[in-house]
Amino acid sequence: MTETPALHPLWPAPLADGAVHATVTVPGSKSVTNRALVLAALAAEPGWVRRPLRSRDSQLMSDALRALGVGIEETVSSSSSAGAGAGGEAWRIIPAALHGPATVDVGNAGTVMRFLPPVATLAAGDIRFDGDPRSYERPLGEVINALRALGARIDDDGRGALPMTVHGGGALEGGTVEIDASNSSQFVSALLLSAPRFNQGVEVRHTGATLPSMPHIRMTVEMLRAAGAQVDTPEAGGEKNVWRVAPSALLGRDMVVEPDLSNAQPFLAAALITGGTVTIPDWPHRTTQPGDELRRIFTEMGGSCELTDAGLVFTGTGAIHGIDVDLGEVGELTPGIAAVAALADSPSTLRGVAHLRLHETDRLAALTKEINELGGDVTETADGLHIRPRKLHGGVFHTYDDHRMATAGAVIGLAVKGVEIENVATTAKTLPDFPKMWTDMLAGAEAGAGA
Numbered sequence: 001m002t003e004t005p006a007l008h009p010l011w012p013a014p015l016a017d018g019a020v021h022a023t024v025t026v027p028g029s030k031s032v033t034n035r036a037l038v039l040a041a042l043a044a045e046p047g048w049v050r051r052p053l054r055s056r057d058s059q060l061m062s063d064a065l066r067a068l069g070v071g072i073e074e075t076v077s078s079s080s081s082a083g084a085g086a087g088g089e090a091w092r093i094i095p096a097a098l099h100g101p102a103t104v105d106v107g108n109a110g111t112v113m114r115f116l117p118p119v120a121t122l123a124a125g126d127i128r129f130d131g132d133p134r135s136y137e138r139p140l141g142e143v144i145n146a147l148r149a150l151g152a153r154i155d156d157d158g159r160g161a162l163p164m165t166v167h168g169g170g171a172l173e174g175g176t177v178e179i180d181a182s183n184s185s186q187f188v189s190a191l192l193l194s195a196p197r198f199n200q201g202v203e204v205r206h207t208g209a210t211l212p213s214m215p216h217i218r219m220t221v222e223m224l225r226a227a228g229a230q231v232d233t234p235e236a237g238g239e240k241n242v243w244r245v246a247p248s249a250l251l252g253r254d255m256v257v258e259p260d261l262s263n264a265q266p267f268l269a270a271a272l273i274t275g276g277t278v279t280i281p282d283w284p285h286r287t288t289q290p291g292d293e294l295r296r297i298f299t300e301m302g303g304s305c306e307l308t309d310a311g312l313v314f315t316g317t318g319a320i321h322g323i324d325v326d327l328g329e330v331g332e333l334t335p336g337i338a339a340v341a342a343l344a345d346s347p348s349t350l351r352g353v354a355h356l357r358l359h360e361t362d363r364l365a366a367l368t369k370e371i372n373e374l375g376g377d378v379t380e381t382a383d384g385l386h387i388r389p390r391k392l393h394g395g396v397f398h399t400y401d402d403h404r405m406a407t408a409g410a411v412i413g414l415a416v417k418g419v420e421i422e423n424v425a426t427t428a429k430t431l432p433d434f435p436k437m438w439t440d441m442l443a444g445a446e447a448g449a450g451a
């Protein structure tokens, strides 16, 4: 977290004047969209990505793939062979021989900065990677070293971080590699996603003591398998912390992206806090997205929910309970849970998320500082936060270019008068329409993509 004075505009977070009752259509998952784009770009034939997320992170991913030679045509369709309800925006992905020279702007997107260097090793030519100042601080050395061990030529400035240049050789040998992914599951996902195209595939052996965000690794494995790859995992009777991907051609798929369940979080929190009801259409009955855990976590914090034909119907009573929970598998939910916990009737302990210090900002420091500046009582622990609810007051809630800080501030602002969110536009990373969706939700209107 670097100190950010309020240089950006302030957005007065609306106070809820009663129970929220709304249906909120949440746009596509960032994690699914960016994996789908990579896998489609590496496929042996064209494919479709339907209902993709259109946001800064997915735009950075598609711009980068285009710069490497991939065709991405954005169309709007009214129906599809992919199944009921699959109309709307659809991107046609046309794979091509990848080439440089090219420059990839990763912004502050972990998925772009980790998933694309392995893709760049398959391109013929130099691929320069650069991004936002924060991208220079986010860990990448494990991916750089792993790719070098698998045969890649990469020039960085010796820090094992961005900016850097991948000297793509048009192919990568691949093989066995050890990696410490305790700082980010994305290191493992990155190596697995491109591995069907490595000459020998890959065997990734995680050597670190902990491994965060396992659902995101499962998402990688499931999407690889759906694209025709052969993947061995620890879960399927394999060795602990070892994943293998065999070399093979990937299929061009026609797939529909699920709503982003982590981005449903502030809207569910609104129902929980105000004692209202929020319905999220198209909530999947089975998913690898970590946001699905919100059903359990927000129920324990005082709400109740039901998965119906209309989607997930989440109801609050207005009572909010503290929680003691390990969020290691679902780290990206932490800011939103911390916001709710600050309004609860008992203390909370959020554990297992030391790696959040390396996210868009140092989220543990940022949450502590911003909630405390509104009168809260939050302390950082070695791997999380202790949150003792106190009566909060209004003030500026800084966001440090972190979309989830902005939505967390908005959640607090529902219950605390006079909260102003600095740079709410940072939500464009994964949810560009957030301010309108939020005010529509409060007005009881249909909120969401296309609303």
Ligand SMILES: O=C(O)C1=C[C@@H](OP(=O)(O)O)[C@@H](O)[C@H](O)C1
Pocket (backbone or CB within 6 Å): 030, 031, 032, 110, 111, 183, 184, 185, 186, 189, 212, 213, 216, 331, 332, 355
């Ligand atoms: O693979 C992915 O799509 C993601 C993995 C997780 O990263 P970390 O393992 O670095 O937490 C998650 O927090 C991030 O929002 C998205």
Ligand SMILES: C=C(OP(=O)(O)O)C(=O)O
Pocket (backbone or CB within 6 Å): 108, 109, 110, 111, 332, 359, 360, 404, 430
């Ligand atoms: C950690 C996150 O993003 P990234 O993909 O940039 O790592 C997040 O969205 O919470």
